[in-house]
Amino acid sequence: MDIAATPGPSQCRFCSAALTGPYCQACGQPSLVVRRTFREAIMGNAGRLLHTLRVLLTDPGGLAREIDEARDRGSMRPGALLTNIIAVFFLLAGGVGGFTSDSLIAQDRSGHIASFAAQRATERGVATSVYHERLENRFRSTYSVLITLTTLSYAAALWLVERRRRKSWLVHLAAGVQYLCITFILSALVYGGGRLAGVDVAALPVVGVATIGVLALYVVLMLRRLYGDGWGAAVAKALVVLVIGAVSDSILSYAALAIALVTA
Amino acid sequence: MTGAAMQCRLCGTALVGPYCHACGQATPDARRGLPEVLLGQTGRLTHTLRMLFTQPGELAREIDEGRDRLSLRPLTLLLNLIPLFFLLGGGPQGFSVRMFANNDPTHQLAALAARAAARHNVDPAVFDERIEQRFRAVYSLLVVVQVAAYGLMIGLVERRKRKSWLVHFAAATHYMCFSFVLSIVLFGSMRLAGVNLAMHPVIGAIPMLINLTYLTLMLRRAYADRVPVALGKTVLVLLVDYVVAVVLTIAALAIALGTA
Numbered sequence: 001m002d003i004a005a006t007p008g009p010s011q012c013r014f015c016s017a018a019l020t021g022p023y024c025q026a027c028g029q030p031s032l033v034v035r036r037t038f039r040e041a042i043m044g045n046a047g048r049l050l051h052t053l054r055v056l057l058t059d060p061g062g063l064a065r066e067i068d069e070a071r072d073r074g075s076m077r078p079g080a081l082l083t084n085i086i087a088v089f090f091l092l093a094g095g096v097g098g099f100t101s102d103s104l105i106a107q108d109r110s111g112h113i114a115s116f117a118a119q120r121a122t123e124r125g126v127a128t129s130v131y132h133e134r135l136e137n138r139f140r141s142t143y144s145v146l147i148t149l150t151t152l153s154y155a156a157a158l159w160l161v162e163r164r165r166r167k168s169w170l171v172h173l174a175a176g177v178q179y180l181c182i183t184f185i186l187s188a189l190v191y192g193g194g195r196l197a198g199v200d201v202a203a204l205p206v207v208g209v210a211t212i213g214v215l216a217l218y219v220v221l222m223l224r225r226l227y228g229d230g231w232g233a234a235v236a237k238a239l240v241v242l243v244i245g246a247v248s249d250s251i252l253s254y255a256a257l258a259i260a261l262v263t264a
Numbered sequence: 265m266t267g268a269a270m271q272c273r274l275c276g277t278a279l280v281g282p283y284c285h286a287c288g289q290a291t292p293d294a295r296r297g298l299p300e301v302l303l304g305q306t307g308r309l310t311h312t313l314r315m316l317f318t319q320p321g322e323l324a325r326e327i328d329e330g331r332d333r334l335s336l337r338p339l340t341l342l343l344n345l346i347p348l349f350f351l352l353g354g355g356p357q358g359f360s361v362r363m364f365a366n367n368d369p370t371h372q373l374a375a376l377a378a379r380a381a382a383r384h385n386v387d388p389a390v391f392d393e394r395i396e397q398r399f400r401a402v403y404s405l406l407v408v409v410q411v412a413a414y415g416l417m418i419g420l421v422e423r424r425k426r427k428s429w430l431v432h433f434a435a436a437t438h439y440m441c442f443s444f445v446l447s448i449v450l451f452g453s454m455r456l457a458g459v460n461l462a463m464h465p466v467i468g469a470i471p472m473l474i475n476l477t478y479l480t481l482m483l484r485r486a487y488a489d490r491v492p493v494a495l496g497k498t499v500l501v502l503l504v505d506y507v508v509a510v511v512l513t514i515a516a517l518a519i520a521l522g523t524a
Contacts, residue, residue, distance in 0.1 A: 013331035021277075021285025028283035028290060028306070029333045041327055041430045042437065044304035044337035046288070067301055071273040073289040079302035126389075133393040141347075170301045177302065 061226035093191030101139035153248035321485030338437035353451030
């Protein structure tokens with residue numbers, strides 16, 4: 001940087017605006033008087049985990065509303081939160097009896113996917129058991145990356161049912177991410193609890209129905225608080241969002257499995 | 265600015281621009297992008313990579329001088345580079361448990377893996393696959409410890425400059441990013457060429473020299489050291505951290521063997 005052009009102490013070092021406080025009012029760059037934390041400067045998260053989890057669990061739509069109302073600095077970024085929750089989800093809910101590529105293959109009654117997997121193992125010249133190990137790992141990474149598309153589908157569904165509110169796409173996306181975070185937390189608890197108790201929760205329709213019920217209630221409350229919908233409208237819109245989301249989730253899961261089968 | 269947005273919605277301060285000058289909260293008038301709102305990233309990847317490769321130490325200096333808004337956060341960059349490293353630089357000829365096992369003259373590592381597989385009653389080939397995956401995960405986490413070690417060493421050799429620890433950790437993270445990019449190129453090209461790196465120590469020495477030059481230039485730019493001083497400090501930092509890297513790799517192998 002040219003010394004003659006170096007901004008003075010009362011100027012922003014990034015955009016050169018005259019400073020009126022510790023943060024630049026024009027570009028948001030923290031000045032040298034701000035005591036930035038490691039989390040903020042090195043990781044990009046100004047928010048606190050405890051506050052974020054509290055809002056996530058107790059205030060459906062609260063994180064998206066913070067973004068909508070421009071008071072989200074105390075919360076972790078939704079994308080960062082989701083990425084971390086997915087890793088915890090696979091840690092707790094993956095493995096035998098959990099959400100795995102093998103569990104998806106087992107759902108295929110025709111046996112086509114299982115025979116394709118066996119064929120791929122032969123082509124790769126590895127034992128079927130080794131191939132399944134690789135398939136599982138590839139499935140997890142692909143699923144984690146493709147979850148971005150599910151977020152987009154939820155955001156699109158929310159925009160569709162709430163387009164008259166004229167809110168920013170960022171708000172719909174944040175709401176979509178917040179809902180997915182809750183979905184993964186609940187699934188981690190259900191599958192993880194099932195594994196601990198030695199129960200195959202996928203074979204218990206009651207557990208599945210209860211989980212869907214909790215998630216539906218969460219979406220209804222989210223629509224009410226975030227978009228100000230009445231009960232009737234929120235329930236109807238929640239159904240639309242959940243149906244679109246469920247279709248998108250299924251497509252995503254099988255797309256991740258297909259990519260894993262081809263590339264593992 | 266609209267009348268409703270005259271006060272910060274987070275801290276209540278009277279606003280004078282699109283960002284709150286008291287707490288940094290963006291107002292509805294601030295044009296925030298998707299990466300900023302959803303991921304906390306205000307920076308651009310191209311700018312960050314350009315600075316990382318062409319001006320060693322400049323990204324840490326941006327943080328030191330309070331003008332880092334255009335750059336990706338250092339740890340985010342590193343955490344994205346690590347999977348890329350394992351994708352391109354992993355595999356049998358690359359940085360993997362198999363490579364360590366193949367180059368272990370005592371064959372103790374292979375024997376330990378075989379014993380662990382028998383203890384878990386798992387096919388040895390499946391267990392090797394699990395160890396590899398666990399090693400990658402554990403190593404990725406332990407890289408953060410390595411960043412801390414580099415940060416501490418840089419802080420130690422540059423303690424007289426009285427800079428914030430954030431600058432030392434940022435410099436350490438950026439050095440690690442560069443080092444991983446170099447390793448991706450090295451291990452990736454070795455895989456493509458089908459060459460076992462362990463059999464060619466001369467090739468392995470080239471990235472060490474490049475890393476040494478990079479860190480020297482980084483210390484010059486970020487801490488304004490003269491070349492001989494920067495070189496002396498670099499050698500000290502690299503020596504200590506070479507030991508740390510070896511310890512962490514062994515720890516990652518041990519944890520992977522114990523938990524796979």
